[in-house]
Amino acid sequence: MSDSMSTEIRLASRPTGWPTPDNFETAVISLPELAEGEVRVANEFLSVDPYMRGRMNDAKSYAEPYALGEVMTGAAVGRVIESRTAEISVGDAVLHHLGWRSVSQGPAASFRVVQDISGVPLSAYLGILGMTAYTAYVGLLEIAGLKEGDNVFVSGAAGAVGSAAGQIARLKGASRVIGSAGTAEKVEQLKGKYGFAAAFNYKDAPVREQLRAAAPEGIDVYFDNVGGEHLEAALDxxxxxxxxxxxxxxxxxxxxxxxxxxxxxxxxxxxxxxLKGFTVGFYPELHEAFINDMSRWLDSGEIVFEETVIEGLENSVHGFLELMRGANTGKMVIKL
Amino acid sequence: MSDSMSTEIRLASRPTGWPTPDNFETAVISLPELAEGEVRVANEFLSVDPYMRGRMNDAKSYAEPYALGEVMTGAAVGRVIESRTAEISVGDAVLHHLGWRSVSQGPAASFRVVQDISGVPLSAYLGILGMTAYTAYVGLLEIAGLKEGDNVFVSGAAGAVGSAAGQIARLKGASRVIGSAGTAEKVEQLKGKYGFAAAFNYKDAPVREQLRAAAPEGIDVYFDNVGGEHLEAALDxxxxxxxxxxxxxxxxxxxxxxxxxxxxxxxxxxxxxxLKGFTVGFYPELHEAFINDMSRWLDSGEIVFEETVIEGLENSVHGFLELMRGANTGKMVIKL
Incomplete structure (x- = not known):
């Protein structure tokens, strides 16, 4: 396909309950020539995130609903293939929020140049160095007021936000970090790879019982990715x-x-x-501290991360639906 | 009855659901002679409060459960009739927490001398100058972080805590104060006597609908005395x-x-x-500011209060059950 063409995935209809492939449509468009001050980017990784499900509804939320026919916008990283601005050069890696399409273009201000880090794939800017892990950081430090010695419970702990939350809690001095997940493999990963002190499969027995057993001294902080039975158990x-x-x-x-x-x-x-609800966009204040902490932890190997990579733009919808079902471990990204 | 006898009301059995008179028993005891450092107090007013219902259960709570056979302890005010300490004199008015009995005695440290204020009955120390209004003060200022210009909703607003909360919110700069109550008379009282900008009877229509209509600009702070449907409405x-x-x-x-x-x-x-839950005993820091503010507001007539007075220790249980049914307006006290 020519660099002047872009394949995009749009919201075709609003789901009731679980989304299906019919809720999406694919279109190929011809891009206009770049205007002065614009860049064109060949995307390498797209982010699929649970919050996107909320935007598919036609309801008040912290983010506007997607319009019908609108491209599924969200975070993506790619490399600049054409530039008409002095600020950004061809070959630069950039982060943007233009979503599920093969080629993105627009004014330079829509793109943020990010550093290529040796040994770290560009997709990290969608996860451990991006909004995903920053969400974990804000939730623990700003919203829950994590203190040294706290016992911390993280639900959905094998997911992208959860696995970052568990590790950040430990690195910030939590006494005991407990996680829940939905498969035996994920539970093993929490205790092994991510260093949780205890973990359980919420499908094995009531969450309350398993949490009590895993937290004999109770919990002080709960990072909730799940709601429902998990939140009720934490309150007990x-x-x-x-x-x-x-x-x-x-x-x-x-x-x-x-x-x-x-x-x-x-x-x-x-x-x-x-209990305090939050969405990370309202808390920009900690971002510099986050980047400093996370870069150091990645350099030293104190924090690890995992990605579930789905190949091909044409599999974006499939990847998103799998994410909703919990098929990912760590951050799920679409690789183009 | 001699001053050396005391009639007390004790917990006889634990209720399931609504308490009944059978859950209580009355005993007359002979008091030992005062020891050095002790005082004897003829009680004038006893406090009955909703939190006492929780202490009748055998369950973990912020206050220890009452033991079976124990006197129903709680706040009371009375006048010293005998003293063997230099700190407290016969005739002094004192506040204590020895509960539902006609005569209380114990070490001076168990009693706090309070000022007789012209025009204000001693029972005020159980309500508008006591834990009741201090609960409203802490909840608004410390827990909910009330700011000038906030729109405030108070449920159970004709009760002792609620009517104080509504007035304190207004005096601390709230833009609009809305209250709910369970009878038409209470609703009128909220709008008239207590100066709420709007009020509704929660039995008239769904709380959500009535709250939306009363708060066209939404609410910023909710002081919750009720839970259930009221809390769900506030969240919307x-x-x-x-x-x-x-x-x-x-x-x-x-x-x-x-x-x-x-x-x-x-x-x-x-x-x-x-959402933040609280019990006032954990927040002593604001007490001095509360007494200063409240004394000034009472002096100037900016704050008003009401009491429902039940006559006779023998009617304490009846009063408590009426309180549970919402029969009171303002603070309910038992007058001896």
Whole structure:
């Protein structure tokens, strides 16, 4: 395909419950010539993220809903193939948010040049060096107020945000880090690769029982990617003054019924608990500290990460649906 | 009865659901002679409070459960009738926590001398100058972080804590204060006597609908005395960054089934909301500021309060059960 053509994936219809391939459509467009100040980028990796499911609904949220017919926008990294600005050169690696398409172009301000780091694939800017791990960092430090010695529980811990959260908690002085995941393989990975002190498969037995067993001294911080039964269990196992950062509720994203809320909210009063929801875009203040910490941890090998790479733009929808089902370990990206 | 006798009301058995008179027993005891350093107090007013219901259960809470056979302890005010300490004189008015009995005695450290204020009954130290209004003060200022210009919703607003919360919010610069209550008379009282900008009867229509209509610009702070449907409604009507102080959940105290939790917890993430439970005993820091503010507001007539007074120690249980049913307006006290 010529560099002046781009294949894009658009939202065709809004899903009820689980999305299906029919909710998306593929189009090939001819790109206009670059205007002064613009660059053209051949994308190498696209990000697929749980929050995109929310944007497929026509409902108030922190991000505008996708319009029908709109390209599935989101984070992507690629390399500049044509430039009409002095700020960005051909060959530069860039991060942008123009989403699920093979070639992106636009004004220089839409692209951020990132460093090629030896031994680290460009896709890291979608995960461990990107919004994904920054979400974990903000949730623990800013939202939940993690302190040294805290016992920390992370749900959905084998996912991209969760695996970063567990490691960041440990590196920031947590006493004991506990994770949940949905397969035996993921549980082994949490205890091995990611250094969680304890981990369990939430499908094996009630979360409350497994969390109590894994946290004999209770928990002080809960990083919630799941909601539902996990949140209710955390409210029962919290020590006095426990704090939860509510980051995601993947357990309910594809439900067509209103989820049942935690039945033990009264614990919040008796135990002085706090729950705080957040989306990372509202907390830019810690970004420099995050980049400094994470670069150091990556250099020293103190933090590790995993990616689930799906090959081919034409498999983006498949990858996104697999993500919704929890088929990924670590950050899921589409490689073009 | 001689001053050396005391009539006390004790917990006889633990209720399942609503307490009944059978859960209590009355005993008359002969008091030992005062030891050195002790005082004897003829109680004038006893406090009955919703939190006492929680202590009747045999369950972990912020306050220890009452033991079977134990006197129903709680706040009371009275006047010293005998003293063997130089710190406290006969005739002094004192506040203590020795509960539902006609005569209390013990070491001077168990009693705090309070000022007789012209025009203010001693029972005020159980309400507007006591833990009740201090709970409202802490919840708004410390827990919910009330700021000038906030729109504030208070549930159970005709109760002792709620009516104080609504007035304190207004006096601390809230833009619009909205209250809910359970009878038409209470709703009128909120709008008239207590100066709420809007109020509704939660029994008239779904809370969500009535709250939306009363708060066309949304709410920023929610002071929750009720839980359940009220909390769920607040989560829907909150503006971005909304904060709730969870003080009580009277809707569930006497339920034998686990209450249904809010089904819209996902709003917490998309709207960046926070919920924080508290009990006032953990927040002594603001007490001096509270006494200064409240004394000034009472002097100037900027704050008003109401009491529901039940006459006679023998009617304490009746009063407590009426409180649970919401029969009080403002602070309920037992007058001896």
């Amino acid at each position: 196992v919290f020590n006095r003054g426990g704090r939860a950062a509510l980051c995601g509720a993947i357990s309910s994203y594809n439900s067509t019924e209103a989820p049942v809320g935690p039945r033990n909210m009264a614990n919040m009063i008796t135990q002085g608990l706090s | 009507v909150f503006n971005r960054g909304g904060r709730a102080a969870l003080c009580g959940a009277i809707s569930s105290y006497n339920s034998t089934e686990a209450p249904v939790g809010p089904r819209n917890m996902a709003n917490m993430i998309t709207q960046g909301l926070s």
